[in-house]
Amino acid sequence: MNRTDRLYAITEELRRAARAGRTSGQLAAALEVSDRTIKRDVSALQQAGSPIWAQPGPGGGYVLDASASLPPVNFSPSQAVAVAVALAALPPGSPFAVDGAAARGKVFDALGPGDRERARDVAGRIWFETPTGAHPRAERRVLRVVEQALLLHLVLAIGYRDSAGRGTHRAVEPVLLARRDGRWFLVAWCRDRAAIRWFRLDRIGQADLMREHYPPRDVAEVGTPPADAAPVLAPTDDGPTLTPDRLRRGGPTERSC
Known part of the structure; x- marks a missing residue:
């Protein structure tokens, strides 16, 4: 994960955590980086104007201001590929498979032209065994x-x-x-x-x-x-x-x- 994706991921983690917040250790574990890297990235986000506040003391951590907690409408190429892989791995006859296929299209449509092309290229480079329906399916x-x-x-x-x-x-x-x-x-x-x-x-x-x-x-x-x-x-x-x-x-x- 490059730094740009990591900064985005930190913001997303804090948005989902809401008022509970996340410690630097929790963020480091989630993103598989060092605690020091998280602190440096959070500082960069704060300097760029992101409303991230630090809660001191035991159990403290970082909290994203509620005014900035609306869900984003954009996806990274890796997130789009992850959605495509997860949906492709569904066994035949799975619930919500039809809606899943539509959601996959929307995710790719939300990408910019360059990111969409990159995501499609990567998705085309992931092969796995096609799920089979060994058991009877629901109508x-x-x-x-x-x-x-x-x-x-x-x-x-x-x-x-x-x-x-x-x-x-x-x-x-x-x-x-x-x-x-x-x-x-x-x-x-x-x-x-x-x-x-x-x-x-x-x-x-x-x-x-x-x-x-x-x-x-x-x-x-x-x-x-x-x-x-x-x-x-x-x-x-x-x-x-x-x-x-x-x-x-x-x-x-x-x-x-």
Whole structure:
């Protein structure tokens, strides 16, 4: 990372940290440089007019003034390449893949002509094995309806086929989407069972949005992600504390469907 990118990254880190701020040690660890380099870069930003304030004392650090905390609308070439790589690595049939492809285009469109050409050149120099869909995929229409239900907090009516081939109709409140053992699951509160249930997306034959909104449930009701999984965005440090009972409830079981 060159100095220009590093100065931008420091500003971004402080913007995301908001009033909590970041110490020079935290910034150094995040950007993989020395503490001394961070202090020199912050000083350069301050001299250039960036409203970065130092908080003295134990636990102190650097804080970016709230007036400068609006998210930027520009990306660096390396960030554009990172987005392209992440999206290209998605297995077929992944949730929000269609929106992801549109987002990738917007990210590249936001670059200047020179940066866009550089990003496209680098992206074309990254090869990896094409993800394969070894397992059945959800129908595209079903997937889009499930995505909307999760985004808008709308009750979802589904036609579901369990592992024995038995069909049922359920009214569910989506909580999250999870990928386990190569398959995607809708984890939802099932009104018929009055409990959290895991539904394999490829077994949902029909999905329709109902007009009823539901209050979003805490992800902690599902439990923590399995050892080989993690949220797309990590929870904040002040998130809910999970009890041992909640920890035991994570992951699909024989009663999932």
